[in-house]
Amino acid sequence: MNSRDRILGRVRRALADVPPHDGSYEEAVPRNYLREHGKRTLQETVDLLAENLADYRAIVHRTDTADLPHLITRLLAAHGSTEMLVPPELPASWTAAADPVRIHDRAELTPERMDRVASVVTGCAVAIAETGTLVLDGSPDQGRRRISLIPDHHICVVRVPSQVVASVPQALERLDPTSPLTWISGPSATSDIELNRVEGVHGPRTLEVILLDD
Amino acid sequence: MSGTFVGMPAFPEAARTAVDDPTLRGNLRHATHTIRAKRASAVAELADWAELREAGRRIKDHTLRHLDRFLEQLEASVTAAGGTVHWAEDAEEANRIVAALVKETGESEVVKVKSMATQEIGLNEALQAEGIRAYETDLAELIVQLGKDRPSHILVPAIHRNRGEIRDIFTHEMAAWGRPAPEDLTDTPADLAEAARLHLREKFLRAKVGISGANFMVAETGTLVVVESEGNGRMCLTLPQTLISVVGIEKIVPTWRDLEVFLQTLPRSSTAERMNPYTSMWTGTSDEDGPRAFHLVLLDNGRTDTLADQIGRQALRCIRCSACLNVCPVYERAGGHAYGSVYPGPIGAILTPQLRGTASEIDASLPYASSLCGACYEVCPVAIDIPEVLVHLRERIVQGGPAVRHGNKVVLRPARGHAAERAAMRAAAWAFGHPGALRTGQRLAARSRRLHPRTLPGPGRAWSATRDLPAMPAEPFRDWWQRTHGGKDAK
Ligand code: SF4
Numbered sequence: 001m002n003s004r005d006r007i008l009g010r011v012r013r014a015l016a017d018v019p020p021h022d023g024s025y026e027e028a029v030p031r032n033y034l035r036e037h038g039k040r041t042l043q044e045t046v047d048l049l050a051e052n053l054a055d056y057r058a059i060v061h062r063t064d065t066a067d068l069p070h071l072i073t074r075l076l077a078a079h080g081s082t083e084m085l086v087p088p089e090l091p092a093s094w095t096a097a098a099d100p101v102r103i104h105d106r107a108e109l110t111p112e113r114m115d116r117v118a119s120v121v122t123g124c125a126v127a128i129a130e131t132g133t134l135v136l137d138g139s140p141d142q143g144r145r146r147i148s149l150i151p152d153h154h155i156c157v158v159r160v161p162s163q164v165v166a167s168v169p170q171a172l173e174r175l176d177p178t179s180p181l182t183w184i185s186g187p188s189a190t191s192d193i194e195l196n197r198v199e200g201v202h203g204p205r206t207l208e209v210i211l212l213d214d
Numbered sequence: 215m216s217g218t219f220v221g222m223p224a225f226p227e228a229a230r231t232a233v234d235d236p237t238l239r240g241n242l243r244h245a246t247h248t249i250r251a252k253r254a255s256a257v258a259e260l261a262d263w264a265e266l267r268e269a270g271r272r273i274k275d276h277t278l279r280h281l282d283r284f285l286e287q288l289e290a291s292v293t294a295a296g297g298t299v300h301w302a303e304d305a306e307e308a309n310r311i312v313a314a315l316v317k318e319t320g321e322s323e324v325v326k327v328k329s330m331a332t333q334e335i336g337l338n339e340a341l342q343a344e345g346i347r348a349y350e351t352d353l354a355e356l357i358v359q360l361g362k363d364r365p366s367h368i369l370v371p372a373i374h375r376n377r378g379e380i381r382d383i384f385t386h387e388m389a390a391w392g393r394p395a396p397e398d399l400t401d402t403p404a405d406l407a408e409a410a411r412l413h414l415r416e417k418f419l420r421a422k423v424g425i426s427g428a429n430f431m432v433a434e435t436g437t438l439v440v441v442e443s444e445g446n447g448r449m450c451l452t453l454p455q456t457l458i459s460v461v462g463i464e465k466i467v468p469t470w471r472d473l474e475v476f477l478q479t480l481p482r483s484s485t486a487e488r489m490n491p492y493t494s495m496w497t498g499t500s501d502e503d504g505p506r507a508f509h510l511v512l513l514d515n516g517r518t519d520t521l522a523d524q525i526g527r528q529a530l531r532c533i534r535c536s537a538c539l540n541v542c543p544v545y546e547r548a549g550g551h552a553y554g555s556v557y558p559g560p561i562g563a564i565l566t567p568q569l570r571g572t573a574s575e576i577d578a579s580l581p582y583a584s585s586l587c588g589a590c591y592e593v594c595p596v597a598i599d600i601p602e603v604l605v606h607l608r609e610r611i612v613q614g615g616p617a618v619r620h621g622n623k624v625v626l627r628p629a630r631g632h633a634a635e636r637a638a639m640r641a642a643a644w645a646f647g648h649p650g651a652l653r654t655g656q657r658l659a660a661r662s663r664r665l666h667p668r669t670l671p672g673p674g675r676a677w678s679a680t681r682d683l684p685a686m687p688a689e690p691f692r693d694w695w696q697r698t699h700g701g702k703d704a705k
Binding site for chain 2: 004144168204
């Protein structure tokens with residue numbers, strides 16, 4: 001007998017008290033918790049997202065399609081970035097006005113090379129208002145997980161209101177578990193030193209979120 | 215279990231050392247009080263907290279009651295997604311599997327993201343014996359590793375170190391492990407974090423093998439979830455070519471949807487945040503993005519023994535949020551090290567004696583490391599009735615009885631040298647059976663204080679005799695008992 005069979009055998013013996021008809025999973029778990037907390041208009045949900053993002057020290061900007069390229073250009077310049085990482089299918093118009101050299105994410109790009117790039121610009125899959133969370137799912141406008149991790153400055157564009165949901169349950173409904181997912185709530189942080197929250201350990205220390213009107 | 219701290223003194227003695235250390239006491243008090251208040255307000259934001267907590271309890275209970283089925287389902291979905299599943303009966307087997315997997319890659323270094331399971335099995339030491347160096351990358355774990363120290367809190371393992379001590383550890387020890395600390399390192403938290411960032415970055419960028427645990431495993435999809443703050447988890451999960459995750463078999467949830475409960479309750483209970491900075495979810499392997507090889511090592515190591523105990527098995531619902539530590543008056547004074555295992559505080563007091571039995575003096579004394587005030591139960595996001603399990607374990611130690619060890623049925627003999635507890639438990643058992651008498655009888659109420667640390671019997675006495683614990687918890691023991699058990703026992 002191998003370890004797998006031994007462990008499963010132990011589990012079955014340990015559960016000898018559980019009757020064969022123990023009720024279905026659906027019956028066993030009540031789902032009477034809320035689908036979202038409070039009633040809000042779309043606009044109010046977007047406002048809540050902005051508020052909660054800022055509360056966890058992301059820097060929030062709001063803009064429209066016409067101004068977006070200029071805003072991105074200004075943010076990169078303010079950060080002093082000479083290069084920026086971009087995922088394979090970031091809309092070209094977004095960075096059309098930007099000066100920094102575009103470094104396209106490709107399989108050959110080493111982590112060491114990425115580490116020398118100051119900024120990264122990505123889209124996102126879903127944003128959660130109640131928790132101030134951005135979810136990236138590796139779609140072509142977001143790229144591999146590592147590109148939003150290694151550079152110290154992450155600019156993330158969220159289309160509002162279409163990409164915004166109110167709550168965690170609503171976000172999970174929209175996401176595909178087979179994609180690699182990264183949930184981001186504010187810049188990297190630690191509370192390991194006397195429980196003081198310090199921004200920035202290993203992930204980007206500056207997170208700028210652009211809420212782009214659809 | 216090789217995670218045991220060898221030669222660890224029994225709880226009361228270890229606790230005495232800790233309470234005599236004013237720095238440790240100060241650090242702990244500050245830390246636990248801060249997080250306690252924050253947690254309360256994070257929880258208060260959700261009007262449906264009680265419903266979420268109940269759903270979390272039911273999800274975990276149902277999973278445990280059908281664990282064999284969900285384990286097989288998980289194995290199938292992880293395999294279908296490109297992962298490889300391994301099964302480890304105990305610490306030794308898990309360590310052997312991991313060491314062999316690392317050697318297959320030809321590497322002699324691994325980066326690790328904080329994981330209770332790998333601490334429990336003593337993985338770093340086992341790898342070292344095989345010539346493999348494991349680098350801890352969580353800031354607190356780094357402080358612990360560089361300081362040749364032991365973790366003292368589930369979530370903030372270096373909670374017992376203040377900033378001055380951390381600066382000294384970094385200054386003296388970093389060079390031996392890689393990039394040295396900056397010469398003029400100050401003790402401001404931002405500078406210390408920056409030093410850790412620089413020290414670890416070179417390790418992340420060149421790492422070929424990453425080792426992690428997981429907070430959740432979804433049976434229907436094969437998805438693993440790691441919840442973290444710093445980004446070291448993301449580094450370990452995405453940059454290496456090979457990822458090895460060591461996860462206890464109880465970490466399963468049946469469906470993708472179940473995450474909607476725990477991703478709301480876990481961050482608020484642990485770091486008191488609406489959401490922690492980073493959560494990673496991956497399902498097997500994906501082309502180009504992340505590790506090419508993914509290995510999941512499913513760990514038993516006493517969990518099936520725990521599952522066999524109908525009262526004790528609820529400890530396996532634990533999602534390791536550490537809320538129970540932060541509210542525990544005993545933990546606050548004794549410190550995490552006194553518990554002699556990687557699981558400190560109230561959860562450690564019920565989990566450790568079940569995972570590794572009560573043969574050693576410290577493990578037998580753990581169920582007494584509590585005032586039964588019930589605060590841990592109140593805050594637990596999966597409603598583990600820790601006092602109930604503590605009383606049950608005390609009973610088993612004092613009176614002996616049937617149990618399962620290493621998969622075999624055994625009959626435990628009453629612990630020798632526990633005469634005092636035997637007496638206390640007999641009295642308590644009588645009182646538990648007659649809650650009316652407990653409520654009205656002054657003398658019996660006084661006797662129930664024997665379960666309170668002010669006058670802990672037996673192993674507790676040495677520890678509690680000199681301590682200034684609160685006279686009575688906010689909710690007296692008998693009220694707690696009445697509220698939680700009175701109804702069903704009075705019949
Ligand atoms: S027992 Fe409950 S409160 Fe304690 S760590 Fe586990 S889940 Fe959290």
